[in-house]
Amino acid sequence: MNQIRDLQELINTSISEINLNFKPTELYEPIIYSLSNGGKRLRPLLALVGCDLFNGKIEDALQLAIGMEIFHNFTLVHDDIMDNAPLRRGKETVYKKWDQNIAILSGDTMFALAYHHICSTKPDVLPMILEVFNQTAREVCEGQQYDMNFEGQKLISLKDYIEMIRLKTGVLLGCCLKAGALCGGASAESAQYLYEFGVNLGISFQIKDDYLDIFGNEEAFGKLNCGDIIARKKTFLYLKALEIAGIETRNEIIRVYNDLSISDNERVKLIKYYFIELGIKEVAELEMERFYSLGLEFLKKIEIPEEQFRLLLSISTSMMERSH
Amino acid sequence: MNQIRDLQELINTSISEINLNFKPTELYEPIIYSLSNGGKRLRPLLALVGCDLFNGKIEDALQLAIGMEIFHNFTLVHDDIMDNAPLRRGKETVYKKWDQNIAILSGDTMFALAYHHICSTKPDVLPMILEVFNQTAREVCEGQQYDMNFEGQKLISLKDYIEMIRLKTGVLLGCCLKAGALCGGASAESAQYLYEFGVNLGISFQIKDDYLDIFGNEEAFGKLNCGDIIARKKTFLYLKALEIAGIETRNEIIRVYNDLSISDNERVKLIKYYFIELGIKEVAELEMERFYSLGLEFLKKIEIPEEQFRLLLSISTSMMERSH
Numbered sequence: 001m002n003q004i005r006d007l008q009e010l011i012n013t014s015i016s017e018i019n020l021n022f023k024p025t026e027l028y029e030p031i032i033y034s035l036s037n038g039g040k041r042l043r044p045l046l047a048l049v050g051c052d053l054f055n056g057k058i059e060d061a062l063q064l065a066i067g068m069e070i071f072h073n074f075t076l077v078h079d080d081i082m083d084n085a086p087l088r089r090g091k092e093t094v095y096k097k098w099d100q101n102i103a104i105l106s107g108d109t110m111f112a113l114a115y116h117h118i119c120s121t122k123p124d125v126l127p128m129i130l131e132v133f134n135q136t137a138r139e140v141c142e143g144q145q146y147d148m149n150f151e152g153q154k155l156i157s158l159k160d161y162i163e164m165i166r167l168k169t170g171v172l173l174g175c176c177l178k179a180g181a182l183c184g185g186a187s188a189e190s191a192q193y194l195y196e197f198g199v200n201l202g203i204s205f206q207i208k209d210d211y212l213d214i215f216g217n218e219e220a221f222g223k224l225n226c227g228d229i230i231a232r233k234k235t236f237l238y239l240k241a242l243e244i245a246g247i248e249t250r251n252e253i254i255r256v257y258n259d260l261s262i263s264d265n266e267r268v269k270l271i272k273y274y275f276i277e278l279g280i281k282e283v284a285e286l287e288m289e290r291f292y293s294l295g296l297e298f299l300k301k302i303e304i305p306e307e308q309f310r311l312l313l314s315i316s317t318s319m320m321e322r323s324h
Numbered sequence: 325m326n327q328i329r330d331l332q333e334l335i336n337t338s339i340s341e342i343n344l345n346f347k348p349t350e351l352y353e354p355i356i357y358s359l360s361n362g363g364k365r366l367r368p369l370l371a372l373v374g375c376d377l378f379n380g381k382i383e384d385a386l387q388l389a390i391g392m393e394i395f396h397n398f399t400l401v402h403d404d405i406m407d408n409a410p411l412r413r414g415k416e417t418v419y420k421k422w423d424q425n426i427a428i429l430s431g432d433t434m435f436a437l438a439y440h441h442i443c444s445t446k447p448d449v450l451p452m453i454l455e456v457f458n459q460t461a462r463e464v465c466e467g468q469q470y471d472m473n474f475e476g477q478k479l480i481s482l483k484d485y486i487e488m489i490r491l492k493t494g495v496l497l498g499c500c501l502k503a504g505a506l507c508g509g510a511s512a513e514s515a516q517y518l519y520e521f522g523v524n525l526g527i528s529f530q531i532k533d534d535y536l537d538i539f540g541n542e543e544a545f546g547k548l549n550c551g552d553i554i555a556r557k558k559t560f561l562y563l564k565a566l567e568i569a570g571i572e573t574r575n576e577i578i579r580v581y582n583d584l585s586i587s588d589n590e591r592v593k594l595i596k597y598y599f600i601e602l603g604i605k606e607v608a609e610l611e612m613e614r615f616y617s618l619g620l621e622f623l624k625k626i627e628i629p630e631e632q633f634r635l636l637l638s639i640s641t642s643m644m645e646r647s648h
Contacts, residue, residue, distance in 0.1 A: 027469040078432060082425040101406040101472060104428060105465055108402060111435055112461035119454045126451060130443045137436035141429050145351040148425060 004315060007048050010058070011041045014066055030094045030106040031113070034073045037089050044069045045315060046173055047180035050194060053308045056184020060122060064129065064183055067117030068176045071133075074110035075140055077103055082148060111137075121183055128188070129179045132195070136175035143168030150234050158239050162203060165236075170202030193298045200295030204288045205319050210235040211284045214275060217323045226268045232257055236287070237280050238271075245278055292320055328639060331372050334382070335365045338390055354418045354430040355437070358397045361413050368393045369639060370497055371504035374518060377632045380508020384446060388453065388507055391441030392500045395457075398434035399464055401427055406472060435461075445507055452512070453503045456519070460499040467491030474558050482563050486527060489560075494526030517622045524619030528612045529643050534559040535608045538599060541647045550592040556581055560611070561604050562595075569602055616644055 015035055020028045044065035051061035079085070080093035081103050087093060095103035121129055146164040150156050178195035186194070213228045214237055228235045238257065242250050256262060256270045275281065295316075304312075339359055344352045368389035375385035403409070404417035405427050411417060419427035445453055470488040474480050502519035510518070537552045538561055552559045562581070566574050580586060580594045599605065619640075628636075 022466075024466060024469045024473060026473060027466060078428055082428060102469075104402055104406060105469055105472075108431075108435065109462055109465040111432065112458055112465065115439065115454070116458040116462070119451065119458060123447070123451050127443065127447050130439070134436055134440040134443060138433055138440070141433040141436065142346075142348060142351060145348045145426075145429055148429075149348060149350060 004045065004311070004318070007045055007058070008041055010062070011044045011048070011065060011069070014062055015041075015069065018066070026098075026102060027106055027109055030077070030098055030102055031110055033097070034077055034094055034106070034110070035070065037073075037091055039089065041069060042315075042319065043072050043172060043176045046176040046198065047183075049308075049312050049315060050177040050180025050186075050191075051184035052180075053194070053302075053304050053312060054181055054184035054186040054190070055305075055308075056180075061180045061183040063117045063120040064179055065176070067114045067119075068172070068179070070110050070117060071114035071137065072172065074107050074114060075144070077107040077110065079144060082144070118179075121179075125182045128182050128191075132175050132178050132182075136171045139167045139171045143171075156234055156239055158236070158243055161234070161236060161239050165206040166199060166203055169206045170199040173202040173205070174198030190302045193301045196298040197295040200291045200298070201316055201319065204291035204295070207236045207284060207288050207291070208320060208322070210237050211281075211288065212323070214272060215281055226272065229257075229268050229271045230264045237275055237284055240283055240287075241275055241278050241280050244280075244283070245274070249274065249278070288320065292316070328369065328635070328642070331369055331382070332365050334386070335368045335372070335389060335393070338386055339365075339393065342390070350422075350426060351430055351433055354401070354422055354426055355434055357421070358401055358418055358430070358434070359394065361397075361415055363413065365393060366639075366643070367396050367496060367500045370500040370522065371507075373632075373636050373639060374501040374504025374510075374515075375508035376504075377518070377626075377628050377636060378505055378508035378510045378514070379629075379632075380504075385504045385507040387441045387444040388503055389500070391438045391443075392496070392503070394434050394441060395438035395461065396496065398431050398438060399468070401431040401434065403468060406468070442503075445503075449506045452506050452515075456499050456502050456506075460495045463491045463495045467493070467495075480558055480563060482560070482567055485558070485560060485563050489530040490523060490527055493530045494523040497526040497529070498522030514626045517625045520622040521619040524615045524622070525640055525643065528615035528619070531560045531608060531612050531615070532644060532646070534561050535605075535612065536647070538596065539605055550596065553581075553592050553595045554588045561599055561608055564607055564611075565599055565602050565604050568604075568607070569598070573598065573602070612644065616640070 018035070020032050020035075022028050047065035047068050048058050048061055052058060076088060077094045080088060081095045081100055085093050086096050093103075094106060098106075118129065118133060119126065143164055143166070146160070147168060150161075150164065174195040175198070177198040178191045181191040181194045182188075210228065213235070214226055216225060228238075238253075241253055245253060253271065253274050256267055256274075259267075262270070299309075299312075342359070344356050344359075346352050371389035371392050372382050372385055376382060400412060401418045404412060405419045405424055409417050410420050417427075418430060422430075442453065442457060443450065467488055467490070470484070471492060474485075474488065498519040499522070501522040502515045505515040505518045506512075534552065537559070538550055540549065552562075562577075565577055569577060577595065577598050580591055580598075583591075586594070623633075623636075
């Protein structure tokens with residue numbers, strides 16, 4: 001049986017073996033830098049497992065999986081410009097380390113490179129895989145645009161927020177599973193069920209991200225807790241609090257969140273207090289559970305051998321049980 | 325026989341019929357704006373003609389052709405950010421009209437959209453078409469990076485300059501012809517000859533661009549002459565002048581080009597004087613002719629029906645004979 005760690009090692013080795021020794025170096029060095037920034041390699045992992053679920057050969061899905069990881073890293077390089085983010089996984093972002101133009105152009109090159117790897121998939125399944133990937137690439141952009149729009153909006157419904165994280169995070173996880181499955185010989189129907197599982201897993205995963213920022217283990221999380229409150233981000237927790245609070249508390253939360261005269265430290269304490277008071281921790285846990293279960297319902301519709309099913313579950317539960 | 329104007333009309337109609345009525349509008353409005361900015365639609369035209377040369381059905385190559393035009397416009401949207409260009413074809417650039425983040429993300433979406441259109445090509449030729457397109461997309465990025473590098477470099481050889489315009493302009497023209505040809509049923513060999521023709525046509529076309537900026541018909545060109553001298557761009561003409569001038573004239577040209585105390589008006593006159601003195605006009609004309617002939621040599625290796633050959637030639641000569 002394939003173990004997660006073996007698959008991750010395979011992915012990391014393959015990524016390190018990509019030949020990026022091209023000119024101009026100004027273009028390719030940031031790509032090497034971006035791809036070597038580690039991470040859990042979740043997306044390629046899901047692509048490989050998707051293939052394995054249908055008894056496909058892991059090797060057949062490897063380039064596809066690598067392409068998905070390159071695409072994911074491309075979106076991070078561009079998002080970091082748009083979000084003015086100086087750091088990613090503790091290292092300087094590409095646009096900070098080099099400059100913005102280089103980050104734009106290296107990102108574009110990574111996008112093309114992602115397609116190059118994906119296109120080396122077997123020709124008989126390639127059109128179906130490209131169909132879902134082309135759509136996904138667009139939707140990820142839509143998700144980022146909604147995320148940027150939200151910054152300037154006062155009222156965001158939870159429904160709109162869920163749609164944003166579905167697009168920004170969910171669809172790519174779904175796409176990785178589906179593409180891997182198609183590569184492994186899955187029927188269009190089974191591949192689609194797997195896609196739906198991935199999308200819901202992604203939504204659950206993103207709510208968990210918001211949750212851990214407030215209630216996570218600070219040391220293990222590797223960054224200061226409550227960064228989202230400091231950055232005044234409209235997270236799931238914040239929007240949920242506004243939804244369920246009474247009118248007075250609601251107004252008070254909005255005031256505290258946006259009042260520039262309140263110190264970060266004080267704002268964090270006040271907002272966390274309201275979250276706890278309103279039971280947001282438990283509500284968030286229920287929501288994560290709900291989306292995850294929704295995803296599992298789709299999985300049940302597919303016939304998967306016991307062993308491979310356990311591998312997929314061990315990945316998804318490790319995603320959901322992380323404390324950081 | 326297909327006429328250029330009919331093909332252009334078909335392209336423009338197809339572009340106007342692309343459904344871009346999606347949300348968020350912040351993402352799609354700039355795409356509609358960018359694609360409606362007109363232009364000669366040269367790249368899709370070459371793709372359609374490439375298909376026609378081998379008696380392929382024009383309709384089969386239409387989506388592919390549209391994808392090439394969307395890709396080209398995507399590169400313009402991102403290039404305009406990097407080059408701080410406020411205007412394109414007399415209209416505000418996307419990043420000026422909206423903002424930089426929107427230009428980055430709309431551009432990314434256009435890249436994905438380009439693939440969507442290209443991928444609707446017949447599955448039997450799709451892998452070959454994607455192979456050349458993936459490579460081309462990367463090379464166009466490399467060309468733009470070289471172009472940016474040149475800005476900060478003092479010494480650029482003409483060889484490096486030609487390589488830059490080959491990547492930035494040539495390979496996409498070659499790719500359009502090759503992809504169209506493959507779609508039309510060309511052999512890999514014939515398609516490759518057509519590619520080489522396109523690349524050389526592109527280089528010739530780009531030298532012509534530099535040439536027209538200095539020696540073109542100002543009114544017809546629609547922009548002020550000698551903008552390249554004002555912007556101190558290291559064009560073919562400038563680099564050629566440095567190459568053939570004696571050491572004294574050479575140093576004088578460099579001094580005048582970079583001396584901030586000399587007015588734009590005076591600099592234009594002085595540099596134009598040196599260009600005329602050194603016979604740069606004639607040298608540039610010979611170079612354009614040389615690359616074009618080089619391209620034609622590749623065309624001669626392919627068996628093409630007389631009528632279709634004339635159509636291709638009418639496009640390429642109209643590109644080379646333009647006075648603006």
